[in-house]
Amino acid sequence: MSSSLSLWRSLCYLTAFGAGLQSAARPTNPTKAMEGNGFQSRIGPSILEVGGGLRNVFPADNFNRNVSTAWWDTDVLDDGNSNEEAKNTAKDLKLLGVGGYEAPKEIEKIFEFPPGPSFAKRLVHDGTVFSPECNCIFLAELHPPMEGFSADAMPWVWRVNLNNTPLTTEKVYPSPQMTVPNGVYYYKGSIYWAQEGNFTVPGGIVRMDPLTLSTEVVLNNFYGHRFNSPNDVVITRDKVAYFTDGYYGYDNFNDTLKPELANGVWRWDMKTNDLRMVSGAGGGPFTNPNGVALSLEEDKLYVTNRGNTSDNPAGGRTIYEFQLSNSGGIPVTGGDVFAYVDSGFPDGVKVDRDGRVYGGVTGGVTVFDSAGKHLGIIRVADGDVAVNMQWVDDWLYIAGRDYIYRVQLNSSGVQGL
Numbered sequence: 178m179s180s181s182l183s184l185w186r187s188l189c190y191l192t193a194f195g196a197g198l199q200s201a202a203r204p205t206n207p208t209k210a211m212e213g214n215g216f217q218s219r220i221g222p223s224i225l226e227v228g229g230g231l232r233n234v235f236p237a238d239n240f241n242r243n244v245s246t247a248w249w250d251t252d253v254l255d256d257g258n259s260n261e262e263a264k265n266t267a268k269d270l271k272l273l274g275v276g277g278y279e280a281p282k283e284i285e286k287i288f289e290f291p292p293g294p295s296f297a298k299r300l301v302h303d304g305t306v307f308s309p310e311c312n313c314i315f316l317a318e319l320h321p322p323m324e325g326f327s328a329d330a331m332p333w334v335w336r337v338n339l340n341n342t343p344l345t346t347e348k349v350y351p352s353p354q355m356t357v358p359n360g361v362y363y364y365k366g367s368i369y370w371a372q373e374g375n376f377t378v379p380g381g382i383v384r385m386d387p388l389t390l391s392t393e394v395v396l397n398n399f400y401g402h403r404f405n406s407p408n409d410v411v412i413t414r415d416k417v418a419y420f421t422d423g424y425y426g427y428d429n430f431n432d433t434l435k436p437e438l439a440n441g442v443w444r445w446d447m448k449t450n451d452l453r454m455v456s457g458a459g460g461g462p463f464t465n466p467n468g469v470a471l472s473l474e475e476d477k478l479y480v481t482n483r484g485n486t487s488d489n490p491a492g493g494r495t496i497y498e499f500q501l502s503n504s505g506g507i508p509v510t511g512g513d514v515f516a517y518v519d520s521g522f523p524d525g526v527k528v529d530r531d532g533r534v535y536g537g538v539t540g541g542v543t544v545f546d547s548a549g550k551h552l553g554i555i556r557v558a559d560g561d562v563a564v565n566m567q568w569v570d571d572w573l574y575i576a577g578r579d580y581i582y583r584v585q586l587n588s589s590g591v592q593g594l
């Protein structure tokens with residue numbers, strides 16, 4: 178029998194409750210206010226920091242953590258008496274608190290996804306975007322298929338209606354249907370999806386009306402070449418789109434033709450139709466670029482990279498920072514490592530109005546200041562992965578594999594500013 182203990186888990190709860198240390202009340206066993214649609218429950222305290230001393234020397238003689246595990250699930254491989262020490266160094270971080278720094282923040286679960294199709298290995302919920310027209314959030318559902326299957330082309334789009342109390346979430350059916358939509362951005366009344374495509378429908382960018390849900394393909398080729406699998410997109414105020422393209426459809430979905438183009442970041446000036454690759458070709462850093470985000474001033478572009486797989490130690494797990502010049506972004510320079518994350522890989526990435534960078538990783542949303550210093554992690558339910566997120570005022574909505582969450586913070590996103 179293994180002696181490994183997930184001592185972390187209990188430590189975090191204990192310390193997060195502060196001096197009171199109410200024994201074993203597990204925040205991941207929340208009170209469900211309501212089942213099914215409108216499901217709302219709290220798990221908390223949810224914003225955690227690793228104490229400085231603990232970062233230097235882990236308080237156990239023998240421990241191990243793999244790259245798809247959250248830090249509080251680090252396996253302690255001996256039964257050493259390290260609890261007290263760890264308890265004193267793991268801190269509940271009052272990150273971006275609203276209503277004062279005293280009360281520990283709690284994340285709310287607002288929706289639990291039903292199981293995916295039987296052929297799916299797991300679910301991924303990505304591409305969260307807010308539309309003020311409908312006062313709603315759209316997100317995509319994707320499911321890497323089990324061996325022997327290819328991805329199903331259904332639209333798999335969910336909508337969170339913020340007009341209702343409690344909030345309601347339902348599957349919606351854009352028409353014509355999209356083919357594996359993924360990342361998404363809002364621009365002047367329209368929703369723009371990065372669509373991965375499949376064997377018969379090339380991927381690209383699809384515009385969707387947030388009220389009628391009617392769709393229109395607005396980009397699907399580079400001089401007759403199919404894109405590999407467009408993953409995420411942002412659009413500047415001046416209508417220049419940046420989108421990532423990787424091998425996901427080919428490698429993970431078994432659903433696209435063999436890639437003919439380099440993985441990388443494309444810049445598409447939607448006013449002039451000028452389409453160029455700005456990073457990745459010629460041996461750039463990317464093996465499966467994923468999330469993309471703009472800073473408020475639109476002078477910085479953040480791009481995440483997964484690598485071949487998220488649980489490969491040599492995988493990407495990196496957020497790169499690019500500089501966009503003030504002449505329409507060109508030339509795009511930089512591409513330095515902004516942050517290397519400690520778990521999973523940063524899938525979705527978002528920037529807040531104060532320049533902090535948020536990445537969805539195993540266990541939660543990892544947050545960095547604008548200089549790349551790690552501030553802490555907004556923790557989601559045990560076993561879940563934060564995939565992408567979207568601000569609506571000072572609420573951060575988080576799309577996980579299993580749930581949609583939200584947490585109120587003292588900041589907001591850059592959309593519409």
Ligand SMILES: *[C@@H]1O[C@H](CO)[C@@H](O)[C@H](O)[C@H]1NC(C)=O
Nearest residue numbers: 242243244245246250252488
């Ligand atoms: C990583 O560790 C977790 C928790 O111990 C385990 O469930 C998972 O299977 C491990 N993953 C790999 C790739 O070993």
Ligand SMILES: *[C@@H]1O[C@H](CO)[C@@H](O)[C@H](O)[C@H]1NC(C)=O
Nearest residue numbers: 273274275276277278531587
């Ligand atoms: C919220 O953030 C602002 C800076 O953006 C700060 O001045 C203010 O004190 C913060 N409020 C709370 C309650 O932390």
Ligand SMILES: *[C@@H]1O[C@H](CO)[C@@H](O)[C@H](O)[C@H]1NC(C)=O
Nearest residue numbers: 323324325326327328431432
């Ligand atoms: C890929 O999908 C096809 C069906 O389109 C299926 O026959 C094949 O077994 C799948 N391959 C793998 C490796 O899952």
Ligand SMILES: *[C@@H]1O[C@H](CO)[C@@H](O)[C@H](O)[C@H]1NC(C)=O
Nearest residue numbers: 330354355356375376377378
């Ligand atoms: C590709 O997706 C379209 C719908 O978007 C679907 O009609 C078609 O059957 C899919 N092709 C394959 C090979 O699955």
Ligand SMILES: *[C@@H]1O[C@H](CO)[C@@H](O)[C@H](O)[C@H]1NC(C)=O
Nearest residue numbers: 428464484485486489491492
């Ligand atoms: C990643 O995938 C590429 C292309 O399939 C392959 O050439 C490379 O060896 C892989 N790298 C690792 C670390 O698995």
